[in-house]
Amino acid sequence: MFKNIFLAIIIFSLASCAKEPLPKPSGELRLEYPAHKYQTLVQNSPFSFEYSTSAKIFNGKKTFWYYVNYPNMKAKIFITYFPIKNDFNEHLKEAEKLVYEHTIKASSIDTKTFSYPEKKVYGNFYELNGESASNIQFYVTDSTRNFVTANLYFNSRPRPDSLAPAVDYIKKDMLHMIETFKWK
Template sequence: MRNLFLLFFLPIFLSCKNDVFPKPKAYLSLTYAEKTYESLKLKRPYTFKVLQNTTIIDDENNWLTIKYPKLKASIDITYRPVNNNIKELLTEAEKLVFKHTAKAEQIIPKDFINEEKKVFGSIYEITGNAASHIQFHVTDSTKNFIKGSLYFYAKPNYDSILPALNYIKEDILRLVETLEWKE
């Protein structure tokens, strides 16, 4: 019996010489192309800087879609002229933002004001598994109104898309900061 014990269990005890250490935390390493911006080339009542490696899709009524094919995302831009209906346009834009309340963990508003260029608006960052993670609207409050929404073409999983979201968020901030109305 003793020999049987030594035969089966002794190799187990002798084979475990190295200590086992937990592996260090791993982080997802994503690389994105260096950003270069250019002015929007389409004739619109507005202009702004857009990332060069995006695809611009021209839609009717001065609307457009800025596609990020590698990130499977797009920024949908809608334009509406202001005809004594600024309150209605602002209410509609905010309703679209707060439609995401059911899935959102948090909605963070940031106001934007550029008196020199007559660009006034808000950017809403929506955290959580919502359908759209950034929405914004800008206006000159007398003639022009733009609404924009960022969408990913994937099931909403906030943690997974966060690096791409942060990458595109910079582009949206650049868009709003460089926006100018054409007379």
């Protein structure tokens, strides 16, 4: 009997030497967005452009200011318009100031200049990387009468890894806005 108890203890101790089970790591959320489709801004403003059918557009605080709202992504593009009245340089400095205010949190700022002389559309496109509050900004001007800025913001903490898929999706939409931008 003592031999049976001793044998049972050895068997139980060998069986209990297995590794402890560990919880499975949490999976990452896979985000899928709809295919890019566009509609034209139908407003009585001095400009027009195409924006995503996934977004809704609202009038802003001032005349010809708009919010392009992406409700499923908790994102907004703030579009502002300024008529140029011998103050082109001031508008340009203000647009660049809005971009470079984010240098505190941004790890880098990539600038791309664009020019569509046939449509009189000129400007800069800024991509802010890192934990910046705004991820993408641009300005569009005809350099004589009109100046428009656009800034992308998310209604969440700036987490670059988590927001990257949404930023990439909206970046394509913002580039399409620039490509289809027209002065009336």
